[in-house]
Amino acid sequence: MGTSTLSRVDVTDAAADLLRHLAASYGPLMFHQSGGCCDGSSPMCYPVGMFLTGPGDEFLGVLPVAGIDPVPVYMSKAQFEYWKYTHLTIDVVDGRGSGFSVEAPEGKRFLIRSRLLTDEELEAFGLS
Template identity: 55%
Template sequence: MSAPDTPQRVTATQAARDFIARLRADHGDILFHQSGGCCDGSAPMCYPKGDFLIGDNDVLLGEIGGALFYIGAAQFDYWKHTQLIIDVVPGQGGMFSLDNGTGRRFLTRSRLFSDEELAALGA
C-alpha cells in the first residue's frame, strides 16, 4: 500500500485490532468509512464488506486489522495533515455500524504529521 518509510494515514490500537478480529469472526470481511458527521458524529463506521458502497469521492486511507479504511474526499482534504488512530471505548456504536449493540464503540483519535512525514506522504 505504501513504502515502508511512508507513515500510515490510519492505524489502530491493539484494543481496536482485537475488536476488529472479533467483528470479522462474527461478520466476515468488513470495511470502515470515517463518518463525516450528521447522525453519528465523526465516528468510524464499520460495515460488512459489500453493505456499504464505496463512491468515486471516497479515499482509501489504508487498512486496520485486515479491514480497508475509507474517508470521503472532502473530509480527507480537511484531515490530510493528520494520522487517524482508531481506538475502541465503552459505549454505543453508530446506528448502522457493526459495533452498535456490543457495549463498545470505535473512536477516532488523531495526531498531526510532522513536516518530515508530510514530505514522505507527498512523494
C-alpha cells in the same frame, strides 16, 4: 522515504481485539468515515460489500490486524480535505454509537484519535 512504508491509519490493540471478534461473526470488515453530523463523524465499521465506496471517497490505507483480513479504511473526500495533515488511529471505547456500525450491539463504539503528521510523513505524502 516512500508512502509504502508509512501509513495514514493505525489501530489500537483494544480496537484490533474487537475487530477480530466482529470478523468472526461478520467476515471481512472495512471502515468509512463520512464527516456527517452526530455519529456520522465517527468511523463506521461494516462487513465488506455492505457499504459501497465511490469517487467521493478517499482510501486511507489498511489496518493490519493479526488473525483477520486487512481492514480497509476510507473517508469522504470532503472530510479528508480537513484531515489530510493528520495520522488517524482507530480506537474503541465503552458506549453505544451508531446502530449502523457493527460494533453497536457490543456496547462499544469505535472512534478516531488523531495527531499531526510528522515532517517525514508530510514529505512522503507530498504535503510539505
